[in-house]
Amino acid sequence: MSLSALARITSTISHMQNAFLVFFCEMLIDIIKHSFLAKFNGIKPIEYSEFLEDLCKQVHASLIS
Numbered sequence: 001m002s003l004s005a006l007a008r009i010t011s012t013i014s015h016m017q018n019a020f021l022v023f024f025c026e027m028l029i030d031i032i033k034h035s036f037l038a039k040f041n042g043i044k045p046i047e048y049s050e051f052l053e054d055l056c057k058q059v060h061a062s063l064i065s
Helices: 003-041 045-064
Strands: none
Touching: none
16 A cells, blocks of 8 residues: 555545544534523423424325325
8 A cells, every 4th residue: 555545544534533523513512502492491302202203294295295
C-alpha cells in the first residue's frame, strides 16, 4: 500500500469520525431540547406515541392513494 493511499484512508476515517461526532451532538441537543419543551409545556410522554401513530397512519394513507 502506498503512502498516498494510506493518507487518503486516514483522511476518510477522520472525516467519518467528525461526522459521527456532529451527528451524536445533534441527537443529544435534540433530546435535551425536547425534554425541556415537554416538561415546561406539560406534554406527557404518551402524547409522543400518539403523534407518531397518527403520523404513520397519514404516511400510510398517502402511499396507498
